[in-house]
Amino acid sequence: MTENTSYRAGHVAVIGRPNVGKSTLINALVGAKVSIVSNRPQTTRHRLLGVATLPEGQLVLVDTPGLHREQGKASATAMHRWMNRAARGAVEGVDAAFLVIEAGRWEDEDTAAYELLHSSGVPVLLVVNQVDRIKDKGSLLPYLAKVSEGREFASVHPVSALKRKGLDGLVTAVLPLLPQQAALYEEDAITDRSERFLAAELLREQLMRQLGAELPYATTVEIEQFVDDAGMARISAVIWVEREGQKAIVIGKGGTRLKEIGGKARLGMERLFDRKVFLETWVRVREGWSDDEAALRAFGYEDPGRPDR
Structure with missing residues (x-):
C-alpha cells in the first residue's frame, strides 16, 4: 500500500x-x-x-x-x-x-x-x-x-x-x-473476485461467443470444484441450460462444440491464472432457471448492491 x-x-x-x-x-x-x-x-x-x-x-x-x-x-x-x-x-x-x-x-x-x-x-x-x-x-x-x-x-x-x-x-x-487516501487494494490486485468466479466467467464468455446467436441468455456456468494440485488448477464446471434441445446444441455433434468451448476457455484461464489448468465440463438442464430467483441465487447471482467500501 x-x-x-x-x-x-x-x-x-x-x-x-x-x-x-x-x-x-x-x-x-x-x-x-x-x-x-x-x-x-x-x-x-x-x-x-x-x-x-x-x-x-x-x-x-x-x-x-x-x-x-x-x-x-x-x-x-x-x-x-x-x-x-x-x-x-x-x-x-x-x-x-x-x-x-x-x-x-x-x-x-x-x-x-x-x-x-x-x-x-x-x-x-x-x-x-x-x-x-x-x-x-x-x-x-x-x-x-x-x-x-x-x-x-x-x-x-x-x-x-x-x-x-x-x-x-x-x-x-x-x-x-477521487478522495486523497491510501490505495484500497494491494498493488498486484486486479479484481475483488476469486479465481473460481473468473473461471466460470471465462467459460461463459466462450458460450456467449460461440453460441450467442443460438442461445443468447439460456446458459450459465457453475463451478463444482476448483482445486490447486501441484501447480495445476483442476476445475469441474457445469454448463446449465433450460431445455434438452439446448443441451444438444452446446454439446454439438460428437461433442465437438463442447470440446472447442472448453478448450478455448481453458487457454483463457491459463493466461489469467498463470498456471496449467485441467478443465472438465458437463451440460445439464434446469428448466426456466433464468426466470427463477432461487435458481439465480443458487448459481451465484448475488443480491445487487453497492460496492464494498
Missing part, C-alpha cells in the same frame, strides 16, 4: 447501455482481463470490481450489466430484472462515474443511464468509445457538442478502449475527483 499523502483512490462506476464496450474499457485500464467480452449485448451479468493501480492513484472500477429498457417478454425475466438492479445499485457509494456511449450514437437507453447518474449527484465523465470506427472524423466534434448540450459532464473523452487510445486523458481527469 502506498503512503503518499497526495495519492488518490476511489470507486468509479462504469455505466451504459448494453454492448458499448464497458468491459473492454475496464480491462484496458486494469491491464488484464477481469471482465468477459463478446459482441452479444448483456454479456456482463455480475457486478465486479476491476482494480487499476497507478503511481498517482488507484481506480476501483465497478463493472455492471448494461442498462436496458424492460419491455416485452424477453426483458421481463428474473435475469433481466436482476441485471438492471445490479446496474442501478452500482451507482451507490461511488466517487465518480464513467458514462460509456458508442461514438456516433445516442439512444433512449443512453438518456436513461445519464439520468440515473445525474440524479445520483456523482461527477460524470462522458466516455465516447469506439471513435476508431468513425470514418468521418470531421463529424466527431459536432456530435460531441450535440450529446453534451443540456447535460452536465465533468469532462468528455473520445476513446478507443479496444486500441487503448485516449485512456491517459481519462485517467488524468478522473483522479482529482
Whole structure:
C-alpha cells in the first residue's frame, strides 16, 4: 500500500447501455482481463470490481450489466430484472462515474443511464468509445457538442478502449475527483473476485461467443470444484441450460462444440491464472432457471448492491 499523502483512490462506476464496450474499457485500464467480452449485448451479468493501480492513484472500477429498457417478454425475466438492479445499485457509494456511449450514437437507453447518474449527484465523465470506427472524423466534434448540450459532464473523452487510445486523458481527469487516501487494494490486485468466479466467467464468455446467436441468455456456468494440485488448477464446471434441445446444441455433434468451448476457455484461464489448468465440463438442464430467483441465487447471482467500501 502506498503512503503518499497526495495519492488518490476511489470507486468509479462504469455505466451504459448494453454492448458499448464497458468491459473492454475496464480491462484496458486494469491491464488484464477481469471482465468477459463478446459482441452479444448483456454479456456482463455480475457486478465486479476491476482494480487499476497507478503511481498517482488507484481506480476501483465497478463493472455492471448494461442498462436496458424492460419491455416485452424477453426483458421481463428474473435475469433481466436482476441485471438492471445490479446496474442501478452500482451507482451507490461511488466517487465518480464513467458514462460509456458508442461514438456516433445516442439512444433512449443512453438518456436513461445519464439520468440515473445525474440524479445520483456523482461527477460524470462522458466516455465516447469506439471513435476508431468513425470514418468521418470531421463529424466527431459536432456530435460531441450535440450529446453534451443540456447535460452536465465533468469532462468528455473520445476513446478507443479496444486500441487503448485516449485512456491517459481519462485517467488524468478522473483522479482529482477521487478522495486523497491510501490505495484500497494491494498493488498486484486486479479484481475483488476469486479465481473460481473468473473461471466460470471465462467459460461463459466462450458460450456467449460461440453460441450467442443460438442461445443468447439460456446458459450459465457453475463451478463444482476448483482445486490447486501441484501447480495445476483442476476445475469441474457445469454448463446449465433450460431445455434438452439446448443441451444438444452446446454439446454439438460428437461433442465437438463442447470440446472447442472448453478448450478455448481453458487457454483463457491459463493466461489469467498463470498456471496449467485441467478443465472438465458437463451440460445439464434446469428448466426456466433464468426466470427463477432461487435458481439465480443458487448459481451465484448475488443480491445487487453497492460496492464494498
